[in-house]
Amino acid sequence: MTVREKGSTEGTMSFYAFIGAWEQGLVYGLMVLGVYLTFRVLDFPDLTVDGSLPLGAAVSGAMIVHGMDPFVSLGAAVLAGAAAGAVTALLATKLRIMSLLASIITMTALYSINIRIMGRPNLTLLNKPTIFDALNFFGLPQYVLVPCIFLVIVVVCKVLLDLFLHTQVGLALLATGDNPQMIRSQGVNTDTMIILGVALSNALVALAGGLVAQSQGFADVGMGIGTIVAGLASVILGESLVGKHSVVRHTLAVLAGSVVYRLAIAVALSYQVGFLRLTPSDLNLITAVLVVICLTVPLVREKIRFKRA
Amino acid sequence: MNEQKGWNVLEISNLTKIFNRGSINEVTAIRSLSCFVNKGDFVTVIGSNGAGKSTLLNLVAGTYLPDEGSIRLGGHDVTFWPEHKRAAYIGRVFQNPLSGTCASMSIEENFAMASRRGLGVSLKWGVTRRDREFFKEKLRLLGLGLEHRLRDKVGLLSGGQRQSLTLLMATLRRPRLLLLDEHTAALDPRTAQQVLQLTEEIIREMELTAVMVTHNMRHALELGNRLIMMHHGRIILDVAGEKKKALSVQDLLHEFSKLRGGDEIADDKMLLI
Numbered sequence: 046m047t048v049r050e051k052g053s054t055e056g057t058m059s060f061y062a063f064i065g066a067w068e069q070g071l072v073y074g075l076m077v078l079g080v081y082l083t084f085r086v087l088d089f090p091d092l093t094v095d096g097s098l099p100l101g102a103a104v105s106g107a108m109i110v111h112g113m114d115p116f117v118s119l120g121a122a123v124l125a126g127a128a129a130g131a132v133t134a135l136l137a138t139k140l141r142i143m144s145l146l147a148s149i150i151t152m153t154a155l156y157s158i159n160i161r162i163m164g165r166p167n168l169t170l171l172n173k174p175t176i177f178d179a180l181n182f183f184g185l186p187q188y189v190l191v192p193c194i195f196l197v198i199v200v201v202c203k204v205l206l207d208l209f210l211h212t213q214v215g216l217a218l219l220a221t222g223d224n225p226q227m228i229r230s231q232g233v234n235t236d237t238m239i240i241l242g243v244a245l246s247n248a249l250v251a252l253a254g255g256l257v258a259q260s261q262g263f264a265d266v267g268m269g270i271g272t273i274v275a276g277l278a279s280v281i282l283g284e285s286l287v288g289k290h291s292v293v294r295h296t297l298a299v300l301a302g303s304v305v306y307r308l309a310i311a312v313a314l315s316y317q318v319g320f321l322r323l324t325p326s327d328l329n330l331i332t333a334v335l336v337v338i339c340l341t342v343p344l345v346r347e348k349i350r351f352k353r354a
Numbered sequence: 355m356n357e358q359k360g361w362n363v364l365e366i367s368n369l370t371k372i373f374n375r376g377s378i379n380e381v382t383a384i385r386s387l388s389c390f391v392n393k394g395d396f397v398t399v400i401g402s403n404g405a406g407k408s409t410l411l412n413l414v415a416g417t418y419l420p421d422e423g424s425i426r427l428g429g430h431d432v433t434f435w436p437e438h439k440r441a442a443y444i445g446r447v448f449q450n451p452l453s454g455t456c457a458s459m460s461i462e463e464n465f466a467m468a469s470r471r472g473l474g475v476s477l478k479w480g481v482t483r484r485d486r487e488f489f490k491e492k493l494r495l496l497g498l499g500l501e502h503r504l505r506d507k508v509g510l511l512s513g514g515q516r517q518s519l520t521l522l523m524a525t526l527r528r529p530r531l532l533l534l535d536e537h538t539a540a541l542d543p544r545t546a547q548q549v550l551q552l553t554e555e556i557i558r559e560m561e562l563t564a565v566m567v568t569h570n571m572r573h574a575l576e577l578g579n580r581l582i583m584m585h586h587g588r589i590i591l592d593v594a595g596e597k598k599k600a601l602s603v604q605d606l607l608h609e610f611s612k613l614r615g616g617d618e619i620a621d622d623k624m625l626l627i
Contacts, residue, residue: 213475216463223456226448230415231442231523232472 056259057313062326066311071195072256073275075202077283077303078296079249080276085295086210087242088222092148092273094156097126097247099269101254103162106170106264110152115176119255126251127244129155134243139155159266167265168258175259191260202249203296210292218242219292227231229262278332279303281339362426363531364391364414365516369423371409371587383409385587386423391531391565395594396557396576400606401565401584408449410584411535414565416440428530442472445524447517447537448550454520457509461500461519464508465489468523482589492522496552508618514545525556532557532564539569550577571603 065131076098083091091174101122131153160166181190209215220228221238229235250272283302289295313331314323315327323331359362359460369385385405390398399407414425416437424433432440447455455464466481469488488502493501496518500511517537524532538546554577557564558580568574574581581598583591583606591609593601 105356209477211480212477213466213470213480214477216459216467216480217457217475219463220456222465223458224453227456228454228467229438230444230446231467231470233467233475234436234437234438325377 055265057338059311061188062311063308064094064192064317066232066307067304068188068192068195068260070307071192071199071300073279073307074195074199074258074300075253075256076250076272077279078202078206079246080250080273081280081296081299082206082242082246083301084277084280086219086222087239087246089132089134089239089243090145090148091133091243092145092337093129093155093243093247094250094276095269095272096152096159097129097250097269098254098257098308099159099264099266100129100155100162100198101126101251102258102264102268103159103168103254103266104251105255106164106168107164109170109173109259110168115174115179115259119176119252119259122251122255123248126254127248129251130244130247130286130331131240133238133247137243138239156285163264163266165167167263168269169266170258170262175262176256177259195256198297202252203300205245207293207296210276211238214238214241215336270332271332274329274336278336279306280304281336295336327336357620363393363395364389365426366390366414367426369410369413370415370421370424371406372386373417375421375534383587384413386421387588389582389589389592391563393563394561395563395580396578397565397580397582398578399565399582399584400571400574401567404586404611405584406587407584408535409563409587411567412531414531415444415533416445420447441583444528445471445527445532446527447520447524447532448537449535449539451513451517451538451540452521455508455516455521458507460505460507461493461511462486462489462504464519465492466522467524467580468526469577469579471527471529473527492526496522512545514541514549516608517541517545517549521549521552524561525560526560528560530563532562534566536569538573553577571606575601575603 058088076094079094080091087196091161103114104125105118106123108121132154133144133148136142136150137144140147142150177187177190177194180194185193208221217228218238220231220242221233221235221242225235228238244350254264254269257268279302280299282305283298283300283303284295286305287294287298287301289298310328310331314325316323356490368386368387369384370382370386373379373383381402387410399410401407409418412428413420416432416439418437419434424431426432429444432443446454462481462485464534466485466610469574471486472515489504490501493504498515498518500515500519508519511519517540521537537553538549541549549622550573553566556562564578566574566578575598579598580588580594581601582589
């Protein structure tokens, strides 16, 4: 049986945990939009994100430490992420390396690159200017301000992505993932579309990384581990909760999935099961199991239906 | 461009395609084949399995690159052009009704992509109001009621409907060459007949140049002004005009038995009469 201990003392803690989960759900929502672009739109399984998230954090963090503008640093993070994605896509399209392997290669290379960028495995941004200082017009407390800014950024990115996917290029991108033979016979270079899509995806992921670094006050080379699995879990969770009938609905779904995923994690961390208390380091295991369950539910459902028939 | 009457739309010379070169599975699919297609020709291509019909179409479309020889299309040497570049001149319908459309996208989105074949894509809006009117007008010709279902996903449609859509899409912008690769083979006989009729109408009304591969000798005889028979990667029969009109299924069967020995015909279940 589930036992909830120290229920009363956790009352105030869980409010912060709740707000914190929203904050994380929103900022990692940008990363989830990127994962949606590769896994769902392009049908290109891309693990580069485990490297491009810390890449964004490293670029943004290193630039701030060197006294540059925090907004400019986010722009640079976006460009760096796009470059990382483009490398993966070039390996996959021009050199014909299997997409999964190509992304693992880039991810591995990024580990070294991220340390080079920061000059060491991690950076602290304490007492350095961030975008949150610049945007705090009303003197709001951090725990209110940060989620609000993330919400605005995420909504803007979602709307821009929705609009983009309804342009001619966007349609070609969707078609490249759906039926490459078809869109090639309509005169579109599918290699170009894959490069564009994977670059865009990793640009979003790196933006998430930069924002995380600025809000947490540090960048760490290991902060990307498990990003892709969390991203996939969010995508699948959102799809099953909200649906995916249209592009607008689908992007909303993956964002909702991101928030629900972080809330679920926060709840899981606040409970104690018998003598076992979950710690943040258990998250990757839990997420991995969650993804397996989500991915196999359709199969199991099919089997049950088959047996009944 | 200044295309004149009688100009060769397609010029194939000494084309050779070898699959799995250098391995024990080496197959010569096309053997130094030469042929040209005049503007306004509607060529039907028949031949048994492995004759190289589909390979030939795929070489023309750029899906495969040849080992030897050259391909000229509308005056350009396109031998080494990638598939997407040749698409500016070529409309295609595939054997698999699912190949020509995107299932997860709407009818209007599929049409929008086809309406820009070879023109390139930009950040302009994908489907405009004017597009929609044009698509509706085109879809009305099918008589399937699809003009009222512009926003429905193509995946909801039947194979026959999707093949009709693909055909419309391939000719939405006038192609210099229409390639039909056994496009009715996967459909039930009644639907196949409808799609074939639509094919004939479109080609006649738009005065298109077309190459249609088929397994069905009757279709090959009924349609088009020219018939090509292929065997082992070569053209073994090429008749046009009045001579083609006089041709019968018996004549074709005779050609086959003459070239291959009578016993092989019985084996070839793919020859439909």
